[in-house]
Amino acid sequence: MNFNLISHQQKASMRSPIFGKSLGIKLLMGFIFFIIALELLGFSFYVGTELAKKEGNSLNELLSYFIYFFGVMLILRSLMQKLPTMAAMPYLLLPIKKSRLVNFVLTKPLYNILNIIPVIIIVPILIPLSAYLTSEQVLLILASIVICDLFINYLAIYIKRVQIKYEIVFYIFLLSIVLFGFIDHFNVIDIKSYSASIFQSMIQQPVLLLVPAVLFLGAYFLNYRLLFGNFSLEEFSKGTGAAKGSLSKLTYFERFGKIGEFMMLEMKMIIRNKRSRTQLMMIPLFAFYGLFFYTKPDMLESTGFLIFVGLFMTGGFMITFGLYFFAWESSHFDLILTSNTSYLNYLRSKYNLMVLSSLLMYFLILPYTYFGTKILLVNTVALIFNLGINTFVLLYFACNNRKYMNLSGGSAFNFQGVSSQHFFLMFPILLFPLIIYAPFGIAGLPVIGLVLIGTIGLLGIIFHEKLLLAVTKRFIGTKYKMAEGFRIKS
Amino acid sequence: MIKIENLKKSYNGNLVLDIECLSINQGESFGLVGNNGAGKTTLFRLVLDLIKADTGWVESHGVDVKRTSDWKTYTGSFLDEGFLVDFLSAEEYFNFIAKINSVSKSEVDALINEFSDFFGGEILNQKKYIRDFSKGNQKKIGIFAAIMSQPEVLVLDEPFANLDPSSQIRLKQLLKKLREEKNVCMLISSHDLNHVTEVCERIVVLEKGKIMNDIQTSEDTLKELESYFSAEVYS
Secondary structure, eight states: OHHHHHHHHHHHHHSSHHHHHTHHHHHHHHHHHHHHHHHHHHHHHHHHHHHHTTGGGHHHHHHTTHHHHHHHHHHHHHHHSOOOOOOOHHHHTSSOOHHHHHHHHHHGGGGOGGGGHHHHHHHHHHHHHGGGSOHHHHHHHHHHHHHHHHHHHHHHHHHHHHHHHOTHHHHHHHHHHHHHHHHHHTTSSOHHHHHHHHHHHHHHOGGGGHHHHHHHHHHHHHHHHHHHHHSSSSOTTTTOOOOOOTTTTOOGGGGGHHHHHHHHHHHHHHHHSHHHHHHHHHHHHHHHHHHHHHTSHHHHHOHHHHHHHHHHHHTHHIIIIITTTTTTTGGGHHHHHHSSSOHHHHHHHHHHHHHHHHHHHHHHTGGGGGGOHHHHHHHHHHHHHIIIIIHHHHHHHHTTOOSOOOTTSOOTTOOTTOOHHHHHHHHHHHHHHHHHHHHHHHTTOHHHHHHHHHHHHHHHHHTHHHHHHHHHHHHHHHHHHHHHHHTOOO | OEEEEEEEEEETTEEEEEEEEEEEOTTOEEEEEOOTTSSHHHHHHHHTTSSOOSEEEEEETTEETTTOSGGGGGEEEEOSGGGSOTTSBHHHHHHHHHHHTTOOHHHHHHHHHHTHHHHTTSSTTOOSBGGGSOHHHHHHHHHHHHHHTOOSEEEEESTTTTOOHHHHHHHHHHHHHHHHHHOOEEEEEOSOHHHHHHHOSEEEEEETTEEEEEEEOOTTHHHHHHHHHHHHHHO
């Protein structure tokens, strides 16, 4: 029976329309994974040799980082790992026990490739340390890593599954990460010594390994209960039916006529769909970017870096949403194409939104001027460049979007509807101004570099009608291909 | 009104539509019948400039639909859920369509009033988004939105499918009224020979992308069509 289920799963993935097309991406991802694994091996070995220098204290030192390690694993797993699912409906009618189906789904993550990461990391660390450890200790460390990781794995799955229905869980999770970082940064609690003593005791008293084992079983059981109760629901997320009607009272944009209508539509789309909404919540985080850099005096010296930060902060909305323009509307793209408006105005509504959001972000980060008027200057230049050039770069390349985007999923590390071009596009958007700037920066003429970037941006703003027309032409050229891709909803 | 010439479309080497010449007059109600894969939706998508033809063109009011967007000002359409904005409530969606087509609030209200029987009290004031409506109710929303812009050309793909029997009858009445009072040129496809012969003055049978039959509807049309399709089955 299980064999049948497994073979169906395999067919489902092999025969999905995405599989054939994205083989290149899969190879690329595989290659990247391989490189990362190699680097991890090397890095871990280095960490091991460094730890070995501490001689008697090395084990304690190693164990003091375990909590951080599992914290990072929890974040990584809950963000990157796909939720184990299967199209359950057809099976529910067959004479298969429901518990069997649930267990099948829940044991799938055990075969995830991510599971070997902890081993890849810990083994090379232990090799240089082996002189100071008994073989029994090595085995116990490995055992504690594997068992704790199992717990982390199922905890991550549980968090991920619960947040589908209760979005607040996602924000609580985010908040607790920030809180943890805060506690650690300001040494409110000595996490390291806690970590060391917890894992020391496990190694001294192997019976205590039962604690994480029980935690793992508990997490498995929680998952089991959640899945068992919601298995027959077609979509777990469709629990709450009532619409809140967010933004329905906002009538300000009506004065802009049809363009305003399309702007309103886009904003409602962002607020009312889960994927875009969680993405929107991340944008204010872009504003905190400055805090990391502006507080360090040597960073303030590097104008090139400040430009990068400025582009990133004023363009937060643009970069996160602009790359996927049109794809956001893939579920009603046929309506857009037949609705009674010119494509120019349709694109103008998107341009206006980008301008609006950038101005908003610009004013939000004005207080950073406190760290120096140079920051104000650089951010203004970055804003002008974003408004004049990057808006059109994004619109232009958004015309390449061909994949239907499912908006009901969460946003973090959700790669549905994402293709490799979206990653590569980040480079020209953020790097092009730096390339312009670089020769002047090196020659010690930063002001001229800034003026040049600003002038290019200004030209883009002055000629924005012409640029919009050019982008519209491209949109008309690619709209059939976009519409065709968006109609394939799997 | 609508003129099609030498229109061909193929997917992966399969010719799915091949129409040499077809013209539909102003105020004419044009029914399209044919089995699955006959090319009905493909034809409608070409009329609405949603896909690119391999050869040939579609003219609306004498202008190629590819060239300008003028036809959008007088064309209402509903083919499938791709025409619905699923995160809006029904009212918001209607208002959006009305604004885009410059239909005034009072006109919208009058139309909603006219359609209140068709809606059956299940569309308006529902406090839910279109994505949470049933398939049948989604269809009603889409059809109404297409008619609401008071078009000269109305394109509906399978409007009767998924509707309950009473709504099918009401829809037939509404479409007939549109034809008689507003002189709307209607393009309607359907699998239901009964409905389509009742509403349309002219029926075209498509098979594998080709026009097999072009009939002015009379009392015998239904029988003629039934015998056409049963001949295929029994031969």
